[in-house]
Amino acid sequence: MNQPGEGSHRVAAKTDHIDERFERITAGVPDLPEPRIREILRDRFGVRAAAALRPLAGETDRNLYVRDEDGAEFVFKLTGRADLPAVEFQSALLRHLADRDPSLAVPRVVPGVDGETVAIVEDGGRELVARVLTWVSGRPLAEAGRRSAELMADVGAVTGRLTAATATFEHPDPPAPHYWEFGHMGAALAGALPYVTDGELRAALERVREAYGPVLAERFAELPVAVVHHDLNAFNVLVTRTGQRTRVSGLIDFGDALPTARIADLAVLAASVMRGQPDPLGVARALTASYHTACPLTEAEADALFPLIALRAATVAGTAARLNAEERHGDPRHRSAAAADLVRTLAATSPELGVATLRQACGMAAHPAAGAVTAWLAGHAAPPAKLLDGALTAVDLSVTGDAYDGADPREPAELRAAARAAIEAVPHGVPVGRYGEPRFLEPADPGEALGVELFAPPGTPVSAPLAGRFEHVAGEPALCHEPAPGVRFWTLYGGLAPALADGEDVPAGGRIGEIAPGADDDGLPARLRLRVAAVPLTAPAPHRTGPAEAGAWRALLPDPTPLLAGCVAGRAVTAWTPVIDTALRGRKAHLPETHPTYFQQPINMVRARDCRFYDEHGRGYLDALNNVTLVGHCHPRLVAAASRQLGRLNTNSRFVYDLLSEYAERLTATLPDGLDVVYFVNSGSEANDLALRISRYLTKRDDVVIIDDAYHGYTTVVADVSPSRYRHYGKPDTTHPTPVPDRYRGAYGYDDPQAGAKYAAHVIETFDKLAAEGRAPAAYLFEALLAGGGQVVLPPGYLAPIFAAAAERGIVTIADEVQVGFGRLGEAFWGFQTQGPEVVPDMVTMGKSMGNGFPVAALVTTREISRAFDPTGRFFSTYGGNPVACAVGLELLDIMEEEDLQRNALITGGYLLERLGGLAAKHELIGDVRGQGFYSGVEFVRDRETKEPASEETLIICERLKDEGVLVYPTGPHWNILKLKPPLSFTPAMADEFAAALDRVLEAGW
Helix, strand or coil, X not given: CCCCCHHHHHHHHHCCCCCHHHHHHHCCCCCCCHHHHHHHHHHHHCCCECCCCEEECCCCCEEEEEEEXXXXXXXXXXXXXXXXXXXXXXXXXXXXXXXXCCCCCCCCEECCCCCCCCEEEEECCEEEEEEEEEXXXXXXXXXXXXXXXXXXXXXXXXXXHHHHHHCCCCCCCCCCCCCCCHHHHHHHHHHHHHHCCCHHHHHHHHHHHHHHHHHHHHCHHHCCEEEECCCXXXXXXXXXXXXXXXXXXXXXXXXXXXXXXXXXXXXXXXXXXXXXXXXXXXXXXXXXXXXXXXXXXXXXXXXXXHHHHHHHHHHHHHHHHHHHHHCCCCCHHHCCHHHHHHHHHHHHCCHHHHHHHHHHHCCCCCCCCHHHHHHHHHHCCCCCCCCCCCCEEECCCECCCHHHCCCCCCCXXXXXXXXXXXXXXXXXXXXXXXXXXXXXXXXCXXXXXXXXXXXXXXXXXXXXXXXXXEEEECCEEEEEEEEECCEEEEEEEECEEECCCCCCEECCCCEEEEECCCCCCCXXXXXXXXXXXXXXXXXCCCCEECHHHHHHHHHHCCCCHHHCCCXXXXXXXXXXXXXXXXHHHHHHHHCCCCCCCCCCCCCCEEEEEECEEEECCCCEEEECCCCCCCCCECCHHHHHHHHHHHCCCCCCCCCCCHHHHHHHHHHHCCCCCCCCEEEEEXXXXXXXXXXXXXXXXXXXXXXXXXXXXXXXXXXXXXXXXXXXXXXXXXXXXXXXXXXCCCCCCCCCCCCCCCHHHHHHHHHHHHHHHHHHXXXXXXXXXXXXXXXXXXXXXXXXXXXXXXXXHHHHHCCEEEEECCCCCCCCCCCCCCXXXXXXXXXXXXXXXXXXXXXXXXXXEEEEECHHHHHHHHHHCCCCCCCCCCHHHHHHHHHHHHHHHHCCHHHHHHHHHHHHHHHHHHHHHHCCCEEEEEEECCEEEEEEEEECCCCEECHXXXXXXXHHHHHCCEECEEECCCCCEEEECCCCCCCHHHHHHHHHHHHHHHHHCC
């Protein structure tokens, strides 16, 4: 930080030097009274302004928005007489663009009444240049909020087209270079630094100048030259939004156009668009990739791009600080904290990473030398010398490793302790952490290892794997190797106490030092971290990297595993590789082609706890869709109960064990009196199948009445009463769907207090119609909240009249609680109970969440019905009601009661609905939000009036939410509804997390 008075002293000390270019951009803009401007518009350009002239931003030009009497829109521009050559250059460039690429939306020159493009006007003895351009509609990209990947691709492609078009423009009298021209940036930075009072920012600016200034001095003049816009910042790129789609609508402000290095346009664009973004380098990568498709870059341009981006960002931030300090005129839109933050980020970014990332975006190698090094390592056959004495054994520290079994993924301390224990448990030799391995030590910040780690006590001697020369690379001990012509690389040794001085040569197997004492902050034992640098590094390289930067770092720091020797026979250490592709190939080879996976790019899940999944890369995902794991994934009490019972007894229910009767008693106690006989099975489909079999036997009827769009299972019998299944082969004659009681899309809406009774009347009408045909139904099968039907909440008063009518007509009522039972709806333990105490079904089927993922299911009915079914013979399910299933079921009921999860479903589920309802007020795509407890839905429509389903958009939203680390999936007949059915342990903070992610996705669009 500066001492008191230091900033003002620096300002005063700088006044003895005049930068003419800086003076020009701070001199202010010319002006005329509005009546005079209207007169010029009318008399010189034939434009009659109908409304007040609106000022627009400008650094050296006076810019005004003009609307004429016919509604046409223009920009009036006024500048000094000395700028006439530059104005004529810009006008010629705009005419060229109109001819070269007419579809590019850029301003068009409006000729005056005399046919000239400019008008020289006088004001108090001075001459000014007036001109008129057409208005380009849209809002600045800088004001467009969140930006989708598709928008970034469009920005890059359109601006690449612009550069390709301006590059063919030639003019005999180009304008003089201006303040912002790249060749002036060294002087601009030097002039701005004394005014920067923020010590951290000043240090960042100096690092950028030191690191990348040589690019201007040594390489800039050799880059391909063309006329460029030179001010493609986020305020001069205009966009428009249609629905969820935002695209470039135009490019404006050619006031800085001039011939210079062609790559300048992309550097300016990226330096502006990267501001305020969570992954600025990713933004630059996306812009570069799409820009390159329209205007291919040379390797020299790709190499210079990142340095130029950093220099431009530094110049903007430094100049803003100077303008503020001197209280001078300048475009205030660039004086943002985001501009300074970007400089800090770029200054801390490895130069090699920045260049490699943008080279790869153009389809080039990360570095020209990297390929030769990687090839040599892969093909090196000679056995290298051993780094450490002792056999090397890989220890699995990835998320798939056994070490973490039993550890809570939400607790980094537990994960680190588990990893340390696994390392220390290796009986002999040297444990090795693998290259590329995603360490499961901090799930909130996953990253893969960029080297191998050899765990050994401090003081362990370390030898050179190959002959080399000792030196320090970016402050880290290293050996430089040149094992073959054209092959040069470095081995880096983190955690080494070196025994050599820089410049000393060492043979293969020669001692280079020993493992240093002390452990890293990850809590693991002392180790040697071996990495290979394929390129000379100018800044420290990380030991691990996240997914966004992994591709570039892998190329710069390739796998050093080939340099290891001394592995246990038959157990060679190899780099970690993901298995998702292998798993998908196996599914494709052996599973039915109709077997679905979630998401277009599926995730290989390997762990879960509470409300989060963890994939093979260690990334966590908030689970908002898994109603099976009722009390949360891998609840330790359930794991213990299942494990304990598996170690005691697991058999079939023809043997007597007290767990069965105890569980049946506990289960029936949650139901209305009379529902006290339990048929234990293994799945909800089996339970519904059995329920229909019983009802048909008892009534001697075959027909079944259902709610349309419902889903009841996969067996032959229940598939025949599930419209989403039988639509593929034809509705059986015995199945009779009734209208979905949907108050959003149905005939009776939210505003109809009698909606429930009216929808019920259709069901009763179906009962009577069938009876009149001599085929009275055997059963009425329903869900208390339609899941597959679109998260449809039954309207109040719906079930009671249906039940009364069914009882009068001898129709068996079957409540399918497979998806919505066990307290999920919050108001009651069973879904049917939310419709009133008079609603008591003849049978209740249950499954899914009943065992929290363990296969447990049941049908519960009355003793009277059970006895009536007894003549069909003994009922028996081999696995139904087995001791482990009963132990798990009992423990689940205890957990629900002790953790008060039904109440949480009511309160937090209501809070989640409130948050989602707030999003509906903000985003037109949301047509309806509905639900009960932790069973809710968000329905997306393209038009709120027509309610056209936004099916394609819903799938995109789910994919984008997955990328945000949130899992949810579509449902409903049109697949346009998000089905939210998380574990009952979902917290308000998780509800906020979900709502915020959905808000981000909808705001960004695609």
